[in-house]
Amino acid sequence: MAIDDKTLEAILNEFPAKVKRSRKKHILIKNSDAGPQEIEANTRTIPGIMTNRGCAFAGCKGVVLGPLKDMVHIVHGPIGCAYYSWMTRRNKAKSEDPKKNFLSYCVSTDMQESDIVFGGEKKLARMIDDVVEIFNPNAITISATCPVGLIGDDINTVARLAREKHGINITAYTCEGYKGVSQSAGHHIANNGLMENIIGQGELEEPPAKYTINILGEYNIGGDSWEVERVLKEIGYHVQAVMTGNGSYEDLKNAHIAQLNLVQCHRSINYIASMLETKYGTPWLKVNFIGIRATIESLRNMAQYFGDEALIKKTEEVIEKELMEIEPQLEPYKKICQGKTTFCFVGGSRGHHYQGLYGELGIKTVLAGYEFAHRDDYEGREVIPNIKPDADSKNIPDLHVLPDENRYRLKIPAERMEELKKKIPLSYYAGMNTTMQDGSIIVDDLNHYETEEFIRILKPDIFSSGIKDKYIPHKMGIPSKQLHNYDYSGPYAGFRGAVNFARDVSMSFITPAWNFIVPPWKDKPLLEGSIEQCSEGVCPVDDDKK
Amino acid sequence: MKNQSYRNVNENPCNMCMPMGGILPFKGIERSMVIIHGSQGCSTYMRRHIAEHFNEPIDVASSSLNEKGTIYGGEKNLKQGLDNLIKLYNPGMIGILTTCLAETIGEDIDRIAAEYKAERGLDRLPLITVPTPGYGGAHSEGYWLAVKRIIASVAEKTRLHSRVNVIVPNISPADIREIKRILQLMKVDYTLCPDFSDTLDRPFVKPYVKIPEGGTRIEDIAAMPGAPVTIQMGVTVDEGMSPGKYLEEEFGVPLVNVPIPMGVRATDAFLDTLRHLTGRERPDILEAERGRLLDCMIDSHKYNFQGRSVIFGDPEIVYAVASTCMENGIYPVVAATGSKGAKFSEAIKKILAGCPDETDILNEADFTGIREKSRQRGANIAIGHSDGKFLTEREGIPLVRIGFPIHDRVGGQRLLSVGYTGTGMFLDRVTNTLLERKHSNYRAAMYEKYYTGTA
Missing domain, CATH: 3.40.50.1980 (Nitrogenase molybdenum iron protein domain)
Known part of the structure; x- marks a missing residue:
């Protein structure tokens, strides 16, 4: 069943009038006849509405900084936030030097009441001394939680003094939870800090290999980056730095030498991508390594960018080889998945990326959205000039970079760049809306009430989101697939990842456990007739889908 | 490595923060909801962790304070949050927990809550405020303080009755069910608080409802002062946070502090307490x-x-x-x-x-x-x-x-x-x-x- 304006109105009528007016702007019914459809995004969350959004600290320390493995990430604040961001994103990392992988450590100043009253700067400074002595990391970050900014701890000065004292890169991030409207603010703060303090600090002047690239916005959840890098290496690329999954300070400081930056998650890392282009002349290419077609297209676009016949040929060879390996494996799963429907609601890019992979399995996305994205992630980057800055976005300062006097290089001639831009998404992201089918629902900052209502009406066969909302569909008799942390599975990226995903999704459809559970709407017979008795506790299920 | 007491680093913590613990008791009160007054990340992080432990939907609202709120106060956000929570969930009780942010900017949640009730004419809806800054203690302290505040806010002087108060710490829903079974076997009438044995371990039933069935009934909590005795599984609880101590001091309900009935001696002790009360031997x-x-x-x-x-x-x-x-x-x-x-x-x-x-x-x-x-x-x-x-x-x-x-x-x-x-x-x-x-x-x-x- 589809949702029309009237049904949507009925759902929203449950809200108080003011809330209804606001939420209405965050929900679209895709209609390609209507021209570009505008959606409201990245505005303040409505209090009390059971949002899935997190805070600036979560975006900065939890998402962007946290995966950098050879650094110790100090959380300056009371213990909670450090605890809650400890290994919770399942970003994986392996270090060549096992003594330089600190991901399993949660390090906090554990501020107490007296620190709130008298200030925590001294405690933080002493703690940095301890961290250097105990861990000897390659670099240190300090992330602030709410009270730090309120009591006026100057963590930037503490970091600067510690940097002078210990002679290693120590930087501070004022990512207090109240900044901005969601984790998106934290991504921006982290992007600024990494660009200002780390990227470009390395001494490399020339790329170490012929096709040197960075992968931006890939967090190696469930090993995604490893599968992507495997394929890229086979084609002949050299991956200088991944931001930030399985990333390291050592690689990141030389990220300036890449000839091309790939952008996987546009939302969390587009600031660095743009700044790298301005400062070092490195173009960025929007890629998507989730889904087979998207992976192939991304690989072909990369080859086209470099324009080298041998590289183009090798790319096609690798694609062919990979497809031969996975296509037979995918066949049985496609049969199971064919004709099903899904919701795809994730943070800032996966809500879009996974639709293609679902589609390849025969599963239609009937509702999709982002937790914390901006309008450009829905409508494409062309709307950026039209986005009015508000008080919240102004609170996160833009970092203005200039071309580096010594290191700025045009990677390809301007003329060819213009030519390429017509063919491949260089410095461009088209957003989610264009790929959605007419009649499907696009919803920003989905909350629990709407989740429930949309499920009741659209009756998806699977619900893909995160751990906070996955138990609602479970209780309603619908399987879920966590796309934040993959339910401890993965990798899902690239070619082999697609098979893993197909296997995991199929499992949800055919596990016998569901035979005991019938979603409420399936109890009601669609046809007149007699209803068979359940035998031995096993109910005939899904007859309409067989 | 340095001596523990001289270290400035908390490295891989063994505890969470106070509001995290404060959420759990509210989940054990009938038709109860919680709103956390602070940045929305607090609520999101805690829901995430509680959901992962119980494998249940954990709806906890947030007042979603932002930079503006840190300057002008978060009263407007909190009131709007309460409006929306009431509209969507129609709860029988709301817990309002504070955070680092709310406490550091000095939010007076008691005043805001009282004002809100008066403005909206919600005299009969208990709004329970619990000051739980993250730096105020670990999650265990948050738990006990929330239980105490719930009881202190709802309890009324009532006529004496025979229902025994049983106050449980943060144990598993299965543990709570077992304690209830033992109480039933001993034929003891009781008010167990907080009872999240069903709400945080709900059976699969149709249709899905937003607030799960079960939990301690508010009228039973109100009548706790009329109980013959309080059995509190809280031998390590500081007196300032002890709900049993509160009932003893305010209403004269005798307090028996026992350990969680685990092991032969502690289970014997729990059953002995029940035997003294009822005069009945172990069945x-x-x-x-x-x-x-x-x-x-x-x-x-x-x-x-x-x-x-x-x-x-x-x-x-x-x-x-x-x-x-x-x-x-x-x-x-x-x-x-x-x-x-x-x-x-x-x-x-x-x-x-x-x-x-x-x-x-x-x-x-x-x-x-x-x-x-x-x-x-x-x-x-x-x-x-x-x-x-x-x-x-x-x-x-x-x-x-x-x-x-x-x-x-x-x-x-x-x-x-x-x-x-x-x-x-x-x-x-x-x-x-x-x-x-x-x-x-x-x-x-x-x-x-x-x-x-x-x-």
Whole structure:
């Protein structure tokens, strides 16, 4: 069943009038006849509405900084936030030097009441001394939680003094939870800090290999980056730095030498991508390594960018080889998945990326959205000039970079760049809306009430989101697939990842456990007739889908 | 490495923050909801962790304060949040918990709550405020303070009745169900608070409802002052946070503080308390369960006696596990909690008195400290919540999971460890973990020690 304006109105009528007016702007019914459809995004969350959004600290320390493995990430604040961001994103990392992988450590100043009253700067400074002595990391970050900014701890000065004292890169991030409207603010703060303090600090002047690239916005959840890098290496690329999954300070400081930056998650890392282009002349290419077609297209676009016949040929060879390996494996799963429907609601890019992979399995996305994205992630980057800055976005300062006097290089001639831009998404992201089918629902900052209502009406066969909302569909008799942390599975990226995903999704459809559970709407017979008795506790299920 | 007390680093914490603990009791009150006054990240992070432990939807609202709120105060956000929460959930009670942010900017939530009720004409809706800044204590303290505030806000002077107050710490829903079963077997009328045995471990039923069925009824909490006695499983709770103490001081309800009924002695003590109250002996069914537990202990003693345990987590659970280990010769070499509180050390010292080896008792511990001590003291089994997996990964000490949070395994909500039956199940988990460790290496170890002489 589809949702029309009237049904949507009925759902929203449950809200108080003011809330209804606001939420209405965050929900679209895709209609390609209507021209570009505008959606409201990245505005303040409505209090009390059971949002899935997190805070600036979560975006900065939890998402962007946290995966950098050879650094110790100090959380300056009371213990909670450090605890809650400890290994919770399942970003994986392996270090060549096992003594330089600190991901399993949660390090906090554990501020107490007296620190709130008298200030925590001294405690933080002493703690940095301890961290250097105990861990000897390659670099240190300090992330602030709410009270730090309120009591006026100057963590930037503490970091600067510690940097002078210990002679290693120590930087501070004022990512207090109240900044901005969601984790998106934290991504921006982290992007600024990494660009200002780390990227470009390395001494490399020339790329170490012929096709040197960075992968931006890939967090190696469930090993995604490893599968992507495997394929890229086979084609002949050299991956200088991944931001930030399985990333390291050592690689990141030389990220300036890449000839091309790939952008996987546009939302969390587009600031660095743009700044790298301005400062070092490195173009960025929007890629998507989730889904087979998207992976192939991304690989072909990369080859086209470099324009080298041998590289183009090798790319096609690798694609062919990979497809031969996975296509037979995918066949049985496609049969199971064919004709099903899904919701795809994730943070800032996966809500879009996974639709293609679902589609390849025969599963239609009937509702999709982002937790914390901006309008450009829905409508494409062309709307950026039209986005009015508000008080919240102004609170996160833009970092203005200039071309580096010594290191700025045009990677390809301007003329060819213009030519390429017509063919491949260089410095461009088209957003989610264009790929959605007419009649499907696009919803920003989905909350629990709407989740429930949309499920009741659209009756998806699977619900893909995160751990906070996955138990609602479970209780309603619908399987879920966590796309934040993959339910401890993965990798899902690239070619082999697609098979893993197909296997995991199929499992949800055919596990016998569901035979005991019938979603409420399936109890009601669609046809007149007699209803068979359940035998031995096993109910005939899904007859309409067989 | 420096001495624990001189370190400025909390490295791999053994506790969470105060509002996290404050959410849980509200989930055990009928038709109750919680809003957290602060940045929305607090609510999101906590929901995430609670959902992962219980495998249940955990709806906790947030007032979503932002930069503007830090300057002008968050009153408007909180009131709007309450409006929306009431409209969408129609709750019978709302807990308002504060955060680092709200407390640091000095939000007067009592005033805001009172004003809100007056403005909206909601005289009969209990709004329970609990000041829980993250720096104010660990999650255990948040838990007890929330229970106390719920009771203190709702309790009324009532005529005497026969329902016994039973106040439980943060134990599993399965544990609460077992305690209720024992109370029923002893034919005791009771008000158990907070009762999240159904709400945080709900059966699959149709249709899905936003606020789960179950929980302590508000009118029962209101009548707690008329009870003949309060049985509180809280021997480590500081008096300032003790709900039982509050009922005793304000309403003269006698307080009996007992440990969580885990192990023979503590379960006997709980049942003795009930026997004194009712004059009824243990029924045959419990007598048989006790006998089976003793049989289990005897059968397993040769394995258990080789256990040297490191126990950590919420103070009340560490106490209960330590005393069970003492009864079985799984002598604790380290007993640690991330909380602080004089009563924990004092109480646990008493039960560890007969330990052949001195036990290291750690207050405000982190896992780096616990790991260091465990290695020094040769611990070979860890008992506590999931974060103890660090000890397995780094020191090869196997972990038996109990307490909160259990986020790397399913079924934390279904772990049964109290009463005679639950203790037996817990002991089997411990014994089998010791056996698994033994079987994984003992042939090679013996071969090397006795035959080749290389060990």
